[in-house]
Amino acid sequence: MECKNAQILIDGYLDRELDPLRTLEIEDHLHGCAVCSQSYKDHQVLSEGLRTGSVYFKAPAGLQKRIQRAVRQAAKAESAPRWLSWSWVRMAAPLAAAALVLFTLVPFLRGPSTEEILTREVVSGHVRSLMANHLADVPSSDQHTVKPWFNGKLDFSPPVQDLATQGFPLVGGRLDYLDNRPVAALIYQRAKHLINVFIWPSSESSDSGIKSETRQGYHVFHWTRSGMTFWAVSDLEESQLQEFVQLLQNQSPTTL
Amino acid sequence: MEEKDKTARFEQTVLPYMDAAYNLARWLTRNEQDAEDMVQEAYLRAFKFFHAFRGVDGRAWLLSIVRNTCYTWLHQNRAHEITTMFDEEIHSVDSDTSNPATLALRSADHQLLREALDELPVEFREVVVLRDLEGFSYKEIADITNIPAGTVMSRLARARERLKQLVCNRLKEKP
Numbered sequence: 001m002e003c004k005n006a007q008i009l010i011d012g013y014l015d016r017e018l019d020p021l022r023t024l025e026i027e028d029h030l031h032g033c034a035v036c037s038q039s040y041k042d043h044q045v046l047s048e049g050l051r052t053g054s055v056y057f058k059a060p061a062g063l064q065k066r067i068q069r070a071v072r073q074a075a076k077a078e079s080a081p082r083w084l085s086w087s088w089v090r091m092a093a094p095l096a097a098a099a100l101v102l103f104t105l106v107p108f109l110r111g112p113s114t115e116e117i118l119t120r121e122v123v124s125g126h127v128r129s130l131m132a133n134h135l136a137d138v139p140s141s142d143q144h145t146v147k148p149w150f151n152g153k154l155d156f157s158p159p160v161q162d163l164a165t166q167g168f169p170l171v172g173g174r175l176d177y178l179d180n181r182p183v184a185a186l187i188y189q190r191a192k193h194l195i196n197v198f199i200w201p202s203s204e205s206s207d208s209g210i211k212s213e214t215r216q217g218y219h220v221f222h223w224t225r226s227g228m229t230f231w232a233v234s235d236l237e238e239s240q241l242q243e244f245v246q247l248l249q250n251q252s253p254t255t256l
Numbered sequence: 257m258e259e260k261d262k263t264a265r266f267e268q269t270v271l272p273y274m275d276a277a278y279n280l281a282r283w284l285t286r287n288e289q290d291a292e293d294m295v296q297e298a299y300l301r302a303f304k305f306f307h308a309f310r311g312v313d314g315r316a317w318l319l320s321i322v323r324n325t326c327y328t329w330l331h332q333n334r335a336h337e338i339t340t341m342f343d344e345e346i347h348s349v350d351s352d353t354s355n356p357a358t359l360a361l362r363s364a365d366h367q368l369l370r371e372a373l374d375e376l377p378v379e380f381r382e383v384v385v386l387r388d389l390e391g392f393s394y395k396e397i398a399d400i401t402n403i404p405a406g407t408v409m410s411r412l413a414r415a416r417e418r419l420k421q422l423v424c425n426r427l428k429e430k431p
Contacts, residue, residue: 011413015387017394038358043416045361046423050388054366055373059278063292064271067299072263074300079259 001029003036010040014047115211118231121178123218126196126233129174129185135194136172136187146173150184158184158199159228161251168195168244178231188244195234195244202229210245214238221245266306269314270299276315276390277322283385284326285334286374294329298322316392320400323382330378337378364423372422380415387412 001009006029012018013026030037112120129135138149147160153175162170171187176198183200208224219238222231223245230248234241270277277298281291298321302309311317330338364372373381386397394412398405 007417008410008413011416012394012409015394015409015412017409039417041358042361042420043413045358046416046420047388049361049364049369050373050384051391052366053389055370056275056389057279057282057288057291059274059295060288060292063278063295064274066292067274067296068267068271070296071266071299071303074303075259075263 001025003029003033006030006033006036007039010036011043014040014043118179118222119213119215119220122196122198122220122222122231122233123215125176125178125185125198126218127216129176129187129196130194135174137174139172141170141172143170146170146186149173150175154182154184156184156201156228158186159226159251160186161248163188163244163247166247168247190234190236190240190244193234193236195232195236195241197248198229198231198233200229202227210249212238212242223249225249262306263303266303269306269309270302270318273315273318277318279389280319280322280382280385281326283373283381283389284323284378285329290329294322294326298325301325313396315390316396316400319386319390320402323400360427361420361423364427368423368426372419372426375422376415376418380411380418383408383412384415384419 006026009018009022009026010030013023013030018026030040138146140146140149141162141164143160143162147157150158150160150173160170160173164170168188168190171189171194174185174187176183176185178198179200181200183198186197186199188195188197202224204224205227206224207226210221210223212222213220218233218235219241220231220233221241222229224230232241232245232248234244236244274295277295278291281294281298282288285291285294298318301324302318302321305321309317327338373384376384382401383397386392386400387394392400394405394408397403397408401408403411
């Protein structure tokens with residue numbers, strides 16, 4: 001064996017990493033070579049010197065705590081976004097998208113609201129009153145005739161007021177049926193236009209502002225006041241009907 | 257629950273080897289403060305990839321992560337210390353070390369040994385640390401350092417020879 005090869009193998013020999021054949025070869029060489037034998041001894045001394053642990057750096061106190069804290073923090077951070085992990089998001093995304101579409105479409109998909117149904121009913125009621133010869137059950141311009149007429153026919157007493165002086169003379173009163181209940185219908189006139197005002201007790205205690213709609217060419221105003229629901233409908237020009245509504249709204253409680 | 261389990265298993269697997277991790281990090285960075293940071297970073301990396309740990313030897317697994325962490329840091333902060341085109345032959349042993357040094361070597365104290373070891377190129381330093389300080393087998397060192405098993409022995413032979421020269425030089429300089 002050449003010294004060049006032996007110089008490498010002596011460390012394998014020293015570390016007991018050589019197979020038996022190589023071990024025999026290097027032992028044989030070391031017996032006959034003073035240089036390599038010296039190297040072997042030097043390396044052995046060095047290795048032993050290092051193995052005593054005198055040059056070993058032990059972890060400083062506190063490092064373990066520091067690392068445990070860091071790892072547990074990482075564990076927490078890892079477990080938290082688990083709810084938002086990609087696999088979860090991948091699953092949830094179509095659901096979320098579907099929900100979004102649903103929420104967007106629901107107003108269009110679901111049936112008409114109570115208000116819409118009522119608006120239709122009110123307009124129908126108005127049209128019907130004009131078609132049949134049944135505009136007024138009590139044709140009278142006298143509010144003191146019309147109001148008592150409802151007594152015994154309804155479980156409430158509707159406010160009746162003649163607005164003739166303001167250009168909206170009372171034509172009469174009628175019983176009608178809206179919102180699944182009998183209601184009072186008051187008929188007013190402006191020139192050749194007729195106005196139906198439907199009145200019934202409100203399910204809501206608080207007053208509400210005036211809401212308006214236009215349907216099939218008819219203008220519809222409705223509001224709640226003093227526990228009564230009012231729906232006024234007419235083919236009258238919208239601004240004039242609004243004027244009429246304002247007058248009704250401003251009725252003093254005593255006239256109610 | 258599961259997360260707590262994982263943390264507990266992780267701590268059982270690698271926390272006992274904190275000294276080994278710190279020792280290697282210290283020898284690779286040659287600085288105590290940097291070593292602490294390396295160890296912490298290595299543990300966090302290890303925790304992140306703990307699910308992939310299939311072995312039985314937590315120490316070797318941890319130290320390979322410590323080594324990678326340190327090498328990344330060395331490349332970023334001490335690039336000049338890494339002999340990128342590390343040529344084994346340049347550092348090959350020649351036979352001019354025939355002077356009988358055994359007795360002198362025995363007199364080297366731990367401070368002198370540390371200084372000499374610190375002076376070794378990092379590729380030499382790490383095999384000496386893994387072999388003589390940690391007692392890993394050549395096969396384990398090959399796995400940790402990602403170098404061929406055959407290279408471990410030759411690199412270790414050259415490392416020890418260089419270390420011997422460094423120690424002898426220091427002993428000579430001493431009054």
